[in-house]
Amino acid sequence: MLVQGNEILHKAHKEFYGVGAFNFVNFEMLQSIFEAAHQAKSPIIVQASEGAIKYMGIDMVVGMVKTMEKRYPHIPVALHLDHGTTFESCKNAIEAGFTSVMIDASHHCFEENLSLTKQVVDFAHTHGVSVEAELGRLMGIEDNISVDEKDAVLVNPQEAEIFVKETKVDYLAPAIGTSHGAFKFKGEPKLDFKRLQEVKKLTNIPLVLHGASAIPDYVREAFLQTGGDLKGSRGVPFEFLQESIKGGINKVNTDTDLRIAFMAAVRKVANDDPTQFDLRKFFTPGMEAMKKVIIERMQILGSANKI
Ligand code: PGH
Ligand code: CA
Ligand code: ZN
Numbered sequence: 001m002l003v004q005g006n007e008i009l010h011k012a013h014k015e016f017y018g019v020g021a022f023n024f025v026n027f028e029m030l031q032s033i034f035e036a037a038h039q040a041k042s043p044i045i046v047q048a049s050e051g052a053i054k055y056m057g058i059d060m061v062v063g064m065v066k067t068m069e070k071r072y073p074h075i076p077v078a079l080h081l082d083h084g085t086t087f088e089s090c091k092n093a094i095e096a097g098f099t100s101v102m103i104d105a106s107h108h109c110f111e112e113n114l115s116l117t118k119q120v121v122d123f124a125h126t127h128g129v130s131v132e133a134e135l136g137r138l139m140g141i142e143d144n145i146s147v148d149e150k151d152a153v154l155v156n157p158q159e160a161e162i163f164v165k166e167t168k169v170d171y172l173a174p175a176i177g178t179s180h181g182a183f184k185f186k187g188e189p190k191l192d193f194k195r196l197q198e199v200k201k202l203t204n205i206p207l208v209l210h211g212a213s214a215i216p217d218y219v220r221e222a223f224l225q226t227g228g229d230l231k232g233s234r235g236v237p238f239e240f241l242q243e244s245i246k247g248g249i250n251k252v253n254t255d256t257d258l259r260i261a262f263m264a265a266v267r268k269v270a271n272d273d274p275t276q277f278d279l280r281k282f283f284t285p286g287m288e289a290m291k292k293v294i295i296e297r298m299q300i301l302g303s304a305n306k307i
Contacts, residue, residue, distance in 0.1 A: 002069045005078040005100030005130035006170050008043045009206035012250040017302030021045035021080060023255035025052045032287045034068045036294035037075045040304040047080040050089055062097040090120045094129050106134035110159060117167045135160055136175025138211055140185045154192055161202035171206040171251060174199045178211035182233040182256055191240055193247050200248030209249045212236050213256035223260050226267035238300050252301055258290045265289040
C-alpha cells in the first residue's frame with residue numbers, strides 16, 4: 001500500500017528501528033526491493049533521485065511503483081524524491097504522485113536552507129506529503145580532524161532544533177560523517193554518534209542516514225572476483241548502522257550496495273559465458289544478488305517482521 005513517508009517513519013521512530021530507503025533506476029531494482037520486503041515482511045521506502053527520474057521519466061517512476069504496490073498490497077511503501085534540489089523539482093514529484101520528498105539545500109547557508117525547506121514543507125503538507133531536509137555536508141571525518149573542522153561540515157545540533165521548529169519538516173538528515181558511494185572513509189570508519197544523539201534529543205523526529213551502504217565483504221569480493229576494481233572501497237560497518245539506529249536514525253539510504261551486488265552478478269555471467277546476450281540471463285542473477293543484500297539489511301535495521 002502506497003502511504004506517506006510519515007506513516008512509515010513515525011512508527012519506526014516510536015519503536016526505534018530503521019527502514020531502508022532504497023534507490024532504484026529500473027524495473028529490476030524495484031522488483032528486487034519489493035520481493036525482499038515481501039520475504040522479510042518489512043515496510044520500505046523506494047526513492048528516485050532527479051537523475052533517476054530523468055533516466056526513466058517521472059510517469060514511468062510513478063507508474064512502476066503503483067503497479068508494484070498493487071502487486072504487493074500488504075507492504076507499506078512510500079515513494080520518495082531523493083536529493084531534490086529545487087522547489088519546482090519537489091512540486092513536480094508531489095504532483096506526479098510521490099508521497100515523500102527531500103529538499104536538499106544543505107549546501108546553501110542556514111537561512112536559505114531554512115526558507116527553501118519551509119516553502120517545500122508548506123506546499124507538501126497541503127498535499128499530504130512528508131518532507132525530508134538535510135543539515136551539514138556529507139563528508140568523511142577522520143580521527144585527526146580538529147573540532148573546528150568538524151563543526152564546519154557536520155550538523156550543528158542547536159541549529160537542528162531551530163530548523164525543525166521553524167520549518168516543521170517531518171524528518172531530518174544530519175551530517176555525522178558519512179558520504180555517498182563506495183569510498184566513504186580513508187582510514188578507519190568514524191561517525192559522530194554523540195552529535196547524532198544530541199540532534200535526536202533536541203528535535204525528537206525521525207532522522208535519516210545518507211551514504212549508509214555497508215559494502216559487505218562478500219559483495220565486494222563478488223565484484224573483485226569478476227575483474228572489477230573497487231580498491232580502497234569502504235562502507236559503513238553493520239555495527240555502525242545499529243549504533244546509528246540506537247542514536248535515532250530511522251531512514252537508512254542505500255544505493256551503492258545494490259549497484260555493486262547487481263553488477264557483480266552481471267559481470268559474472270558475462271565472464272562465464274561470452275556468447276550470452278539474453279538480458280534476462282544477466283538480470284535474473286543480478287536481482288537475486290540485490291535481494292539478498294536487501295533482506296540482510298532489513299534484518300540488521302530491525303524493519304524485518306514489522307508488517
Ligand atoms: C544515499 C545512498 N542516497 O541518497 O544516501 O548512499 O551511496 O551509501 O548507498 P550510498
Ligand atoms: Ca546535500
Ligand atoms: Zn543521499
